[in-house]
Amino acid sequence: MVLPPGLSIVSISTTFAYLARLPIAQQWASYEAALGERHEALQLAACRALLDPRRGSRPELVVDYFADLQPSVQRELLPQRDQLLQLARKRITAAQEPRRLAAYRLVVALDDLASSDLLAQGLADPQPEVRELAQCSLVSYLRTLALEWRTLRETASEAPGLPTGAEAAVWQAFATALRQFAAHNCTDFVDLLAEFGVDSLPIVLGIVLVGQDGGLQRAFTRSLLTQPTPWATELLLAIAKESTPATASLLQQVFAGLATAPLAPAMVEQLTNLRDPRLLATLQSSLGCAWWPVVAAVAPKLGESEAQRLLLLLAGADLEPVRRQAHVEAFLGHSAVNVQIAAVVLLQAMRCPAGLGALAKVLETAAPPVRLAAARLAIDLSPPNLVTMLTPLLGSAEVDLRQLAMREVSKISFVRYLQRFDGMDATARQVAARALAKIDVQMLDRVAEEVASLEPQRRLKALQIVEFLEAGQDLQGSLLDLLADPDPRIRATAIRVVELAGSVEGIKVVLGTLADPDRRVRANAVEAFEQLDDPRFAQLLTPYLRDRDNRVRANAAKALWHLGCPEARDALVDMLTDRDETMRLSAVWAIGEIQFEGARDLLELRELAEPSLKVRAKIREVTTALGARPEVRR
Amino acid sequence: MSLEVMLGAALVGAAAAVVVLLLGRGWRTGAASRRQQRQHDYQQLAVANGLTRAETKALSRIVRAAQLADPKLVFVRPSLLDSCAAPARVPAEAVRSLRAKLFGS
Numbered sequence: 001m002v003l004p005p006g007l008s009i010v011s012i013s014t015t016f017a018y019l020a021r022l023p024i025a026q027q028w029a030s031y032e033a034a035l036g037e038r039h040e041a042l043q044l045a046a047c048r049a050l051l052d053p054r055r056g057s058r059p060e061l062v063v064d065y066f067a068d069l070q071p072s073v074q075r076e077l078l079p080q081r082d083q084l085l086q087l088a089r090k091r092i093t094a095a096q097e098p099r100r101l102a103a104y105r106l107v108v109a110l111d112d113l114a115s116s117d118l119l120a121q122g123l124a125d126p127q128p129e130v131r132e133l134a135q136c137s138l139v140s141y142l143r144t145l146a147l148e149w150r151t152l153r154e155t156a157s158e159a160p161g162l163p164t165g166a167e168a169a170v171w172q173a174f175a176t177a178l179r180q181f182a183a184h185n186c187t188d189f190v191d192l193l194a195e196f197g198v199d200s201l202p203i204v205l206g207i208v209l210v211g212q213d214g215g216l217q218r219a220f221t222r223s224l225l226t227q228p229t230p231w232a233t234e235l236l237l238a239i240a241k242e243s244t245p246a247t248a249s250l251l252q253q254v255f256a257g258l259a260t261a262p263l264a265p266a267m268v269e270q271l272t273n274l275r276d277p278r279l280l281a282t283l284q285s286s287l288g289c290a291w292w293p294v295v296a297a298v299a300p301k302l303g304e305s306e307a308q309r310l311l312l313l314l315a316g317a318d319l320e321p322v323r324r325q326a327h328v329e330a331f332l333g334h335s336a337v338n339v340q341i342a343a344v345v346l347l348q349a350m351r352c353p354a355g356l357g358a359l360a361k362v363l364e365t366a367a368p369p370v371r372l373a374a375a376r377l378a379i380d381l382s383p384p385n386l387v388t389m390l391t392p393l394l395g396s397a398e399v400d401l402r403q404l405a406m407r408e409v410s411k412i413s414f415v416r417y418l419q420r421f422d423g424m425d426a427t428a429r430q431v432a433a434r435a436l437a438k439i440d441v442q443m444l445d446r447v448a449e450e451v452a453s454l455e456p457q458r459r460l461k462a463l464q465i466v467e468f469l470e471a472g473q474d475l476q477g478s479l480l481d482l483l484a485d486p487d488p489r490i491r492a493t494a495i496r497v498v499e500l501a502g503s504v505e506g507i508k509v510v511l512g513t514l515a516d517p518d519r520r521v522r523a524n525a526v527e528a529f530e531q532l533d534d535p536r537f538a539q540l541l542t543p544y545l546r547d548r549d550n551r552v553r554a555n556a557a558k559a560l561w562h563l564g565c566p567e568a569r570d571a572l573v574d575m576l577t578d579r580d581e582t583m584r585l586s587a588v589w590a591i592g593e594i595q596f597e598g599a600r601d602l603l604e605l606r607e608l609a610e611p612s613l614k615v616r617a618k619i620r621e622v623t624t625a626l627g628a629r630p631e632v633r634r
Numbered sequence: 635m636s637l638e639v640m641l642g643a644a645l646v647g648a649a650a651a652v653v654v655l656l657l658g659r660g661w662r663t664g665a666a667s668r669r670q671q672r673q674h675d676y677q678q679l680a681v682a683n684g685l686t687r688a689e690t691k692a693l694s695r696i697v698r699a700a701q702l703a704d705p706k707l708v709f710v711r712p713s714l715l716d717s718c719a720a721p722a723r724v725p726a727e728a729v730r731s732l733r734a735k736l737f738g739s
Contacts, residue, residue: 011736014682015709022675039737042710274642 016045028058035065043073051080063087067105074109085112101130108137113166116141116173123176124183131184138177139188141170142469145197150231153197178207181216190219197231198238205239221250225257233270258297268298272309296330304336311342316350322354329358344373348380356383363389368398378559379408387412410440419449421461433468444474451478456487463493472497483510484559488518497526519549526552528560538563545571554586561594569596574607584615592622602625649715676705683709693732695722714735 012375019030027049034046047069050058060412063084066074088103097103104122107115121140122134143586145167177189192210193200237245238255241512297308301312305569314327328350331343342484344362362374371393386408394404416431424432437443447469452460459482466475481493495513513525526544529537545568553575560568572594575587588606591599600623607619640722643702680690697705699722708714712733719729733739 011738014678015736017705018675018679018682019710029704030707030710033707036712039712042739043710046710203654634649 007089012041012045016049028061031058032061032065035061035069038070040070040072043069044076047073047077051077051083059083059087060091063091063106064099064102066540067109073311078519081110081112084354085115089115089118092121101127102124102131104130104133104492108133113141116167116170117176120173120176120180123186125182134187135184135188138170139186142174142189142192143195145170146192149196149199153231175207177201178216179211181219182213182278185204185215187223190216191223191227193220194223194229194232194235197234201238201242202234204235205242205244207246209250217250221253221257222252227616228270230270230273237271254397268295268302268310269306271295272302272306272313286445292327296327299330300333300335302334302564304339305335306340307331307334307336308342310348311339315346315349317581322351323353325350325354332358332362332366337369340366341373344370344377348377350456352377352381356381356389358390364392368396368401371396371399372398375404375408379404382593407440407442410436410442414440414443414446418461419460429464430468433465437469444469444471447471448478449476451475451482454484456490459485459490459495463490463497467493467497483513488516488521491516492518492524495521495528519551522547522549523551523555526555526559530555530562535563535565538565542567550575550580550582550586553583554590557587558590558593561596561609573602576602581612581615584610584612585618588618588622592625595626669681672704674704679706679709685732685735689728689732689735692722692724692728695724698722709736 019027031046031049031175034042035050037043040324043065047062050061059080061079062080066077066084069077074108076611084106088106091097091103092100092107094100104118107118116138119134121139122130123138125131157362174189177184178193183190190208190478193204204220208216224236236251260342299307299310311331313329314324317324319327325347328343328346331339334340334343340362344359347359356378359374359378363378364372375393377391378386383389390409391404393401393407396402396405413436434624440446447462447465450458451466453459453462463482464470466479473478477499477602479494482490485491486495491513494495495510510525510528513521516522516525522544529541538560541556541560541563542565544552545560547553547556557568557571557575560571572587572591575583576591578587579585589605591603601625603619603623607616607623610616610619676694677690680693681685685693693708694705696714696718697708699718700708700711702714707725715729715733718724724732
């Protein structure tokens with residue numbers, strides 16, 4: 001024993017040596033008096049005397065005073081620890097022992113975890129001081145144990161498991177304390193359940209939920225609602241995994257409370273911060289049913305990172321698709337733009353099995369980046385009402401958003417225009433095409449795509465649209481390919497549409513089509529050269545004045561006339577007297593087109609000799625037209 | 635009541651009185667003996683601890699002020715030097731001296 005400076009143990013030894021010579025019964029009073037003094041040397045000397053079998057041994061007096069002994073004296077007595085504990089246990093377990101408080105104090109002072117059962121027994125002691133001491137001490141032991149448990153948990157991914165050794169006695173006492181809850185009503189024990197996380201589950205299932213103690217169950221519910229710790233969350237998850245009527249009832253109360261509890265966001269944050277894969281799996285499996293009311297209630301209030309993590313959990317949760325979508329859509333109302341975007345991205349990955357109803361509001365009211373993401377999602381999934389959904393964005397102040405909406409709406413409109421094309425008359429087609437071109441800056445690109453289509457019908461349709469838009473010059477590259485199209489109708493139309501000016505390549509292609517076996521192609525080729533209005537091409541066209549096809553010959557004459565070749569007139573005059581009726585009809589048409597001087601007289605003269613009713617009717621039509629306008633040509 | 639009976643009763647009463655007297659005397663004798671023994675123990679402890687006569691007297695005053703039935707208990711109760719020195723009118727110097735001799739501090 002280390003003595004304080006200046007302490008003379010000589011005097012005390014002298015006193016105790018004298019006392020030792022007295023009759024034993026006379027010694028005890030002095031020793032007991034010494035124990036009550038705050039004096040290390042005195043206390044120690046008294047203890048040694050009382051524990052000395054040669055002096056009759058009164059260890060129970062040491063038990064009585066042990067808790068009040070100086071710490072150094074208590075340490076000196078540790079070799080007698082078992083003896084003293086045994087005495088204390090005997091005193092505590094003896095019925096009606098009035099001095100059991102001192103025994104309890106010794107148990108506590110010696111910090112003997114193995115004697116926790118005695119403390120549990122003390123919880124129901126009739127003496128208030130004993131109850132209070134047992135309660136405080138046991139709670140203290142359990143808190144220490146919980147702290148160690150949590151430290152272990154933080155360094156290991158798995159739960160440490162139930163305590164062993166002396167700590168097992170504390171755990172047993174914990175269970176006893178909860179069984180006796182009605183007697184002490186100490187909610188500290190109930191709160192401690194959550195501090196041991198999943199390891200408390202056996203006690204919860206075996207004691208809290210099994211007994212008829214409604215107070216205990218209410219206390220446990222309240223405890224879960226007020227402890228937003230990872231361990232409480234873990235325990236709640238573990239309970240949720242058990243599907244018994246008792247756990248279901250408990251969870252119902254907890255979830256009902258959590259939905260409105262101020263700590264619910266913190267609890268859900270804990271949920272999202274779980275790292276243990278096993279617990280995460282549990283959470284994901286129960287997310288859809290048990291947890292969702294809580295999560296949904298607080299989802300908009302969660303922190304950004306927590307909300308993002310919860311979305312990830314939702315993405316991996318084993319949920320029915322429609323339900324999962326509903327859960328994800330709850331995050332569209334979150335205040336953070338990134339969370340909203342993440343929700344939209346997740347919805348896109350899910351392909352929105354429940355429809356895009358929730359997106360309509362987002363497209364109208366959300367921040368521009370979210371609206372953009374939502375618009376892309378809508379475009380990707382292309383619902384029937386896509387135009388309606390995107391229409392609000394056409395007036396957006398955001399350029400990206402506006403252009404995206406414009407492009408998609410135009411694209412859909414163009415597709416619809418193509419679908420209805422065959423049902424419209426020529427005028428309607430032209431009006432619609434020009435109207436579309438006004439709002440759709442990419443219309444020519446779309447037309448070009450159609451021009452490159454594999455379906456002849458689509459290519460032909462596209463050519464006609466080019467014609468309506470007078471966009472031959474813009475799409476010259478695409479159209480030149482069509483001059484060699486395998487479909488003669490397309491070749492013919494392409495020649496008619498294409499603007500050859502400035503395109504040597506185009507001229508070569510059209511020259512080739514002058515020998516096309518299809519008469520319509522040849523005729524259109526000739527007409528194309530006429531549009532060039534270049535006298536150098538007259539020589540190329542002259543041979544076509546003798547083409548066997550009436551349309552080719554008439555077009556060649558018309559083109560050559562416009563290119564300044566007077567022999568075109570002669571060719572038409574010859575055609576007027578051709579034996580072939582179609583030749584004569586085409587000649588009348590061409591004369592009406594170029595209206596050279598004396599054309600009317602020529603036609604009227606021919607009418608007199610013309611045997612064909614059809615040709616005569618055409619002559620009358622042309623001359624009537626000529627009569628309506630002045631004959632002003634070369 | 636016959637004379638014999640009366641005499642018998644008187645004898646029994648006398649015997650009882652004698653017994654009571656003897657017992658009372660013995661008790662008083664035992665108590666005195668214990669007092670004497672305690673006083674003796676006190677004196678022996680004072681000597682053993684090297685107290686002067688004045689210190690022994692001062693300590694006796696503390697014993698009386700503390701109303702200790704057994705004066706030797708003062709040798710194992712240093713707290714009495716604090717609590718009873720003033721009522722016992724023991725000077726502080728004497729208290730310090732007693733403390734040093736009896737308890738080493």
